[in-house]
Amino acid sequence: MATESNAVRKTGAGSSYTAKDFILLAVFGVVIFLFFMILSMVLSFSIDIAYWTHAIGGIVGGIAWVYVAARIPKKGAMAIMGLIMGIVAFLMGMMWTVAVGIVVGGIVAELVLIAGKRSMPAHIVAYALFMLCWWFGQVALLLFASDSYVQMMVSAGMTAEYAQAVIDWSHGPLCVAAGVCTPVGGAIGAFIGTKVFKKHFAQLIG
Structure with missing residues (x-):
């Protein structure tokens, strides 16, 4: 009976959401997004590293995500x-x-x-793919609709030369x-997260 209970808690099967769950998802979703946004602003001083935000930030963000x-x-x-972060x-x-x-x-x-x-390996793969999808969404407009991107950047106050330099980089x-x-x-971030979780938060899922 205890084994079955632990399995249910681990897979989430048969469990319903509570208001606390939605609050936790919303809070962490916003915090993770803001962390990446701030990191992106810091790295944006150079075109060469601006779009490395997800590769670098993913190492830290993976701990919170896991x-x-x-x-x-x-x-x-x-x-x-993910939906909450997308809306934000x-x-x-x-x-x-x-x-x-x-x-x-x-x-x-x-x-x-x-x-x-x-499983723990599933968490690592899941977060790695989540970051890849997020990054691809960041560069998709540069790759497939460069003219629209330039117009958008010019409307936002950037110079056409800067926007074109970003396109060339992409x-x-x-x-x-x-x-x-x-x-x-x-x-890497998710792997660290699973280790931190295993040591400090194992009681959360039993």
């Missing part, structure tokens, strides 16, 4: 947090592709967690390197 995933091991939890991104005036990337990433992460029965090798390193950074 904590939430373990604290609320219920089906759909990470998709809900949209309300903050981010490119619509960013919001879509976050929401899709949350769904992908949730599917990986379900398929992996919310079609170069550093963009590819950033894309490869993003899930790697996410995996």
Whole structure:
């Protein structure tokens, strides 16, 4: 009976959401998003490192993300947090592709967690893919609608020359390197998170 109870808690099967769950998902979703937004602002002084935000920030963000995933091991939890983060991104005036990337990433992460029965390796893969989807949403407009991106940046007060420099960067090798390193950074962050969780928060799921 105890084994069955632990299994239910680990997979989230048969458990319903509480107001506390939604509050926790919303708070951590906003905090994680704001962390990345601030880091992006810090790194944006250089075009060459501006789009490494997710690769670098994923190492720190993974700890918080894994904590939430373990604290609320219920089906759909990470998709809900992804939706909340996507809404925040949209309300903050981010490119619509960013919001879509976050929401899709949350769904992908949730599917990986379900398929992996919310194991520790599943958390690592799920977060790595979440970060990759978020990053791709960030650069999608640069890659596939560069003219729209330039117009958007000019409307926001940037110079056309700066916007074009960003476009040129997105079609170069550093963009590819950033894309490869993003899930790697996410995996490292999630791995650290699983170790921290295992040591300090194991009682959360029994």
